[in-house]
Amino acid sequence: MTSSGPVRRRPAARAPSGSPDRAAGDALSDILDAVPFACAAFDRRSGALVAQNARFRSDLGTLPGHAQRDALLATLYGDLTGDARGDEVRAPVSGRWYALHWRDLDSGGQALALLTAVDISERIETLDSHRSQQEKLLFTSRMMSVGEMAATLAHELNQPLAAIVNYLNGSLRLVGQAGGPVQVERALQAARTQAEHAAAVIARVREFVRAREPRRDAQDLPLIVDTVLELLRLEAERQQLRVELALAPGLPQVYADRVMVEQVLLNLVKNAIEAMREIPAAQRGLRIEGRVNLDGEIEVRVCDRGPGLSEAESAQLFSPFYTTKSDGLGIGLAICRSIIEYHEGRLFFEARDGGGSVFGFTLPTPDRRI
Ligand SMILES: Nc1ncnc2c1ncn2[C@@H]1O[C@H](COP(=O)(O)OP(=O)(O)OP(=O)(O)O)[C@@H](O)[C@H]1O
Ligand SMILES: [Mg+2]
Known part of the structure; x- marks a missing residue:
């Protein structure tokens, strides 16, 4: 048979010249060329490339060390890119994703390992965009729930609360004048405390939702930390608290809205x-x-020596209005989480070695902003 048949084929790619397996490799390359994926055979003992199809040569054949199985795998799995998900790897330079499959094959008395690399870039891209869509939705729904909560509360409760506080103040004055029963006075005071608490919740959530459009730019973390410590200096002194700062030297800037991160x-x-x-x-x-x-993100950790948290407590931490404090509103952490997720960061909690808790968050650096 001559080569001028009805089927036109691209010329088969050859094993590197000088290879001892050249003849066997040529035949195998012809066969591999019929496979619609990037495909190559390596000698199982030496790891040397014996045959490859044209697709392999164009997709992976330009990678450093492609003619040696181990060197090729080191390039694909190497920690330079870190882009490997199980047997799904991302080729350097082209950036395309491949699913790798290995099979042993014995051809002409030679023990071979056959590699097929299927291009799965499209599937990965679809998955990634689907996931980021979902994350966006989740974030938006959280922002919405804080926002809606604030709008509804402010609208429904602000007026009646103000009226209640006024009535209670008036009543307390009257009870005081008439030397009225002490129990009624206590009840009125308790009612006023409750009303003031509810008003404080509204004011705080409102302040967060009404906050100006966030403005993110490069910010120095040490300055943010200083501002916050200055605000809390009196409180820390009152509690005779030792404050230890451990900011890594030369810390890169964060890409963030300064006021929000301070909050x-x-x-x-x-x-x-x-x-x-x-x-x-x-x-x-x-x-x-x-x-x-x-x-490569900036991670900030606030570590205390408090009682820590039980598993049941830590499961509820971020739910709005969860508090174990008599004077707490239970919205601090819910707001923190909304802010950090807006910055594409993560808010986390872990137990501290030697007792206490660590609450931390991550922020992107200016060069990694999304
Ligand atoms: N460092 C910590 N150690 C132990 N428990 C904590 C710590 N931080 C938060 N918690 C628990 O999580 C709860 C919720 O915290 P969050 O900041 O959301 O609300 P809060 O502090 O109670 O009130 P506020 O809205 O005024 O901040 C707290 O009541 C407390 O039980
Ligand atoms: Mg709090």
């Missing part, structure tokens, strides 16, 4: 100080850490 840090440090109210003064230690984490 988050303020809430976390306040919680930490409040958690240490009941423990002996000598043990009260607050530590604020700042560092670059393994994902």
